[in-house]
Amino acid sequence: MIFTDPTLQNLMILLGEVTLFIILFLFGIAILMVVLIGTSIRSGKVIFPALLRPFLVLMEGFVKGLCAFIGIEPGELLKFLIRLDNRMNTSAFSAVPVAERAIFLPQCLRSSKCPAHLTPEGLACVGCRRCELGAAIPKMEGLGYRVFIIPGSTFIKRMVQKYRPKAIVGVGCLMEVKEGLEMCNRIGLVGMGVVTVKDGCVETIVNWHDICEVITIGIDPSSIPDDFDVSSN
């Protein structure tokens, strides 16, 4: 279409320039995001989390594509995004009294010979000690947490609706934790994620020290038993 009116012509040129400027600006921001992500992954520290998170929400797909282009593994990126979410949520999580927090553990952490039965509130551990959950759950409950062993993410939604915790800790594989944290962000719940070190459907493994580190955030150290370590029997 050819515009003969000079005013209209100038308007269209201006519109084109503004559009080009916005595209270049977003592209520049995306490059900056990728540099910050790559540096954070390499250094093990989350650099400028407050800057990264809002832009990542807006441009996640594009930034993921650029990360893949420069060779950042999707798994590494996911781990980083979870660490970023945890970092951003730490102070809000710390402010929530432990009585208003819940922990969701995946059923795959159980022994394959687990005798626990499925109840409307998840699997009811009987403490048979065939897996580490038997020792860990009473210790977590001793701190004041409500703890669930869940067979799927629908249980999280159901238990959140029933007990209305203000903060939750979710344990699971990369995708489960990422989706859980996204759900928390959507419904205004403070979420912290811990990723299992071995994936799969049966007898997966979690680093219990990672869980301890998260669940003790904001708890007065004097109220944590000296020998508190959820992995030890």
Ligand code: SF4
């Ligand atoms: S300790 Fe609990 S979760 Fe683990 S196998 Fe026994 S009943 Fe199942």
